[in-house]
Amino acid sequence: MQFHLSFPVAPLSAAIQYDHELLLMGSCFAEEIGEKLQEHRFNTVVNPHGILYNPLSITKALTSYLDGKVYTPGDLFQHNDLWNSWDHHSRFSGLTPEATLDNISRMQAAATHAIENADWLVITLGSAHAYILKENNRLVGNCHKVPAGNFYKRLLTVDEIVTALDNVMHRLFFRNKKINILFTVSPVRYIRDGVVENNLSKAILLQAVHHLVNKFNRLFYFPAYELVIDDLRDYRFYKEDMVHPNELAVNYVWEQVVKAGISPASQELLHSIAEINRAANHRPFNPESAQHRQFLQHYAAKVQQLMAAHPQLKLDDLLQRFQ
Incomplete structure (x- = not known):
């Protein structure tokens, strides 16, 4: 009897090589795979804005690299004695504006260089839910533990995700003639949104990504989500929070990345x-x-x-x- 459903992962037609430069962006699962690549000495920049979950925040970060944006004190706000950026993860937050901007500027420079020279951009989409600051209708990449009453929560549509990513892809291909883009959808289950809501969110991300992959020649999809949800398909492959894939699951996905994605x-x-x-x-x-x-x-x-x-x-x- 067969108690395990597995499926073949098609090799990428343009494989990753050691002489390639890589830029990884997106959810915390992007960091898991990014750490594996760095551990094995690939030339990799991981999440220069920190962890970002929704596609619009990711495209906003990419646009800042393409524009060569320089962040200033006017881009920051203070909360709980820390200076934060609505566009960045809290790992960039500091006790002074200068400390925060120093962290941001250092990674902004690395990302601007990477976007010009990268052979691969790997984008891991986490959630189609976005948070909007009520005060000025601003999209935020991270809420920085500001009370939830300060935000609207909105489920993005397939059309607006496709439009945002499509626009930034055209700019990116014009700027960097050699870059390939690999999309994945994070297998992390955002049950804080609700189980039904999480599944709807993932479905929107999957539909948007496959629309884009079918449109561009240099876009690829790697089934990290399906490997955990449909292949492993067991809570023993999750951490105690039942949300994040555990080390076994990450290693299993990494093995498939190596087999299918690396020359x-x-x-x-x-x-x-x-x-x-x-x-x-x-x-x-x-x-x-x-x-x-x-x-x-x-x-x-x-x-x-x-x-x-x-x-x-x-x-x-x-x-x-x-x-």
Whole structure:
């Protein structure tokens, strides 16, 4: 008897390679996969605005990179002794406007460079629900724990998501002739919106994304949502909050990303780096033993070989671990 539904994930026709530059944006699931890419030494910028959930906030952030926007004190507000930006995640918030703007400016510069040079933009859409500030009808990327009574909550339509993304895609393709865009929908279940409401939100995102993927040649879709919801399909693959996929689920999706999204030559290099990472995290029983010194010398030599063969890889920290 079959108790598990699996499905093949079609390989991307334009695979990701180690010499590519990547920009990842979107929900917290984008950060999970982004951390995996960085751990395996891909040249990756992850969420330069911080975590963003709805498509309009993501397109607003992309537009700020394309426009070279410089944030000023007028873009900030103070709440709970912190200075915040409505466009950014609370990780950018600081005790002074200068501290907040310093954090924002540093990542804004990195994102502006990435948008000009990236080979891949990976967008993970989390929710079709958006929050609008009542005071001035402003879309916010993060509510910063401001009381809920200050916002309208609105379910975005397929048409306005498609229009917003379509406009920014045209600008992006004009600016960066080589960029490919990979869409995913986050498997995180936003049950705070309600179970029915969460499913409706995901359906809107899926419809919008597939409309765009069918329209542009350089747009692709990776089924992260389906892998967790339909393939794994079990609460044991969620954290205790029953909302976020756990480490097992993230690793399973990552395996499929590697198989379907990364070129065979880069997969081989990735597995070599994964082996070195495991060795670097190994805790010896006796650090002073001859056996452990031999172990360190062996992996130091491996790192040096990789650095010689792939000079674009930044492996100095690993080499220091073994030396």
